[in-house]
Amino acid sequence: MSEMTQAHAPATHADWPLRPWLLAALLGIAGLCVHLFSDWNADNMPPWRAALVAAFAFGPLALAFTVDRLRWKEPLVFAGLVALVMAGIAWRVTVAGDRHADESFWLAAGLVAITLAMPLFQAGFHRLRWRTAYDQTHFHVWTDAISGAGALVFTGVSWLLVVLLAALFSAIDIDIVENVVDEPWFGWTFSGAAFGAALGVLRNQLKIIGTLQSVVMLVFSIIAVPLAAALAIFLLAVLASGIAALWNATESPTPLLLSVAVAAFVLVNAVIRNADDEVSGNRALRWASLVLALAILPLALLAAVSAGTRIAEYGLSPERLWGIVAVAVAVAYGVAYFAAPIRGRIAGWMERVRRANMHLAVATCVLAFILALPLFDFGAISARNQIARLDAGEVAVDEFDFDALRWDFGDAGREALARLTDSNDPEIAKIARETQTQDSRPYRGYRDTNRDERLANIRFEFEDEALRDHVRGSVRGNGSYCDKPCVALDLGAGEDGRRKVAMVEGGDVRKLSFDLGEAVDDSPTGAVAMEAVLAVEAFEATPDQTANSEVEIREWSGRRVYIDGQPAGDPFE
Structure with missing residues (x-):
């Protein structure tokens, strides 16, 4: 091991034989607590x-x-503080x-x-501020990444071994291992303990990992040469052919460009x-770097x-606003990296x-922390921008994304949509009201x-006007219903007291369920439940x-739909 590598390891670091055991216990207990306090099966976790x-x-x-x-x-x-x-x-x-629309x-x-704060803390930034040694920070960035990746690999291998042992004992009718492995608490506890044990072993070998870091950076630096040549050719090609060629080649150039910049x-840095x-x-390596x-700046x-x-x-949309943040960070790094060779020739x-x-890492860490706080509502910002574009005539009414207000901008978008229902423009008000009735988000652009x-x-093959209104509500709320002539058949009341209706379209049968005591719900499910019965028996076409087909219900060891005398769908009972 070189003296240089040893110099980067923190002075307080020392081999600690108990570290693997303590970290295994710590993370094993943490995993068990995650299991005990979680409720993954709940629709909404408290x-x-x-x-x-x-x-x-x-x-x-x-x-x-x-x-x-x-x-x-x-x-x-x-x-x-992290917790x-x-x-x-x-x-x-x-x-x-x-x-809100951007919780993730x-x-x-x-x-x-x-992630950015941890290596800064390990290097002592909280005490040294800008006097923090860069080599210490850089050392921790790489060793954290390598030891974390190594611990993940060990955890995966440990699980493979446990699964093999469970299968081995099950082969001789000893199911206790398999039964324990199937317990949810075991998975979380075992994963935490395995990760902690591996991490403890690896953290005891930071000086060796420092050497491994040098090897990893050497491999990465070799990759730098072909990437530098490719980027030089790419940027020259963009200058020669114009930026439009890039837009024509892909629909999402921004993530691609940012990924290459990263x-x-x-x-x-390798x-x-x-x-x-x-x-x-x-x-070659120096010129490639x-x-x-x-x-980075042109990208x-x-x-x-x-x-x-x-x-x-x-x-604007919440996603695009977050994209602006990512682009701004990339531009900041690009400016710093572009200016570095120019200053001092x-x-x-x-x-x-x-x-x-060092400066950009601290700034990015602070920026990320601020954006995680409830200080900005990107949904509200986006909704105001979209309404302003509509009011200014920058976007035609038939091209305006009303669906985004309903589904993508949170409460701020729905409030803006509600205001549009009172618009002086009857077409805007009509589309806004229709959008409010959506039960699920349509395909984008639809x-x-x-x-x-x-x-x-x-x-309708029945006279009950209240039931007809509920059927119309379901058809209004689902753009895939009744694109072709369709027939509604009254199946009567089910055991739950709800009225059942068969919707027959194109030879396929859907069953809808309604509570006539509820208000008409313009949704695909008619307020509560729908059972799609699209399959026919294997030997029946x-x-x-x-539009003129005779559609009826016949007795057939139960009831089913017939179209022009031919059975359609499965029997109802």
Whole structure:
């Protein structure tokens, strides 16, 4: 092991024989607590449960990565803060329900914040501030990633062994192992203990992992050469053919461009290492890292143009606002990496990149933490933008995405949609009212423009007007009903007292269920339940059905639908 690698390991780090056992117990208990407090089968997990699950999942993990025999008080406080932050975010996500549209992004922002905060804490940033040694921070970033990945692999191998042992004992009629493995509590506890034990072993070998880090960075740096050549050709091609060629080649250039920028960022840092004396003397690697550093800004700017073009065309949405944040971070890194070689005419550019990494990591961590807090409502911002575009005539009424207001922007979008129902424009008000009745989100870009035609396609074989109204409500709420002539048959009341109706269309039969005491619900399910009976028996062809077909119910060891004398669908009883 080189003296250089040893120098990057923290001074407080020492081999701790009890570490694997303590971390196995810590994370095993944490896994058991996650099981006890979770309720994965519930449609909506209570907020307090979600908060406790997040606290026991992330707090012990943070402690496992940071604790040491000679340094445990500060890691315990840090783990407590991580548990508190993630518990608060989980509470907020669970309470949000469908009132917001970007809950998953809050959780992602929290994860980014604690992922960046952990190596900074391990390097002592909370005490040293900007005097924190870059090589220490960089060392922890890589060793955390390598030890975490190694522990995951060990956990997977451990599960494979347990499954094999369970099968082995079951082969001789000893089912106790298999029965225990099938218990939900065992899965969480065993996974936590296996991960903790492996992590403890690996954390005891940080100096060796430091050597492995050098090997990993060497492999990555080799990849930097072909990527730098490819990016140089790509950027020259874009300059020669114009940016439109990129838009024509893919519908989602922004994620693609950002992904390549992230790859360039990783490979640049694999080459420049912790200090200049660690950088390879190979000129090809050095020039490749310079090309990649300079390429990040053009890639980020192309992503910004792509995002801006899409926003100009379609307006804001919560997803696009989060995309703007990602692009802004990429541009910030791109500017820093582009400026580093220019300042001082290339000399010392690697050291300037390292300093920029520290400042940008702290800034990104703070930004992610702020965005995880309930300070901004991206749904409300998007709804205001979309309404402003409609009012300004920037988007035609028939191209305006009313469905997005109903489904994608949370309560703010639904409130904006409700205001549109009182619009002075009768077409806007009509579409807004129709959108409010949707029971599920239509396919993106789909609009039910033939609702009146579909209602006209219904032929009722019963006189009960109240039941007819409920059937019409279901057809209005589902754009796939009655595109062709369809027939509604009264099947009578079921054992639950609800009225059953068979909808026959194109030779297929659907059964709807209604409570006539409830208000008419314009939804596909007629307020409660629908049973689709689309299959026919294997030896029967689906009968042809026309607008004039005779559709009836006959006795056939029970009742079933007949079209022009031919059976359709399965029997009802």
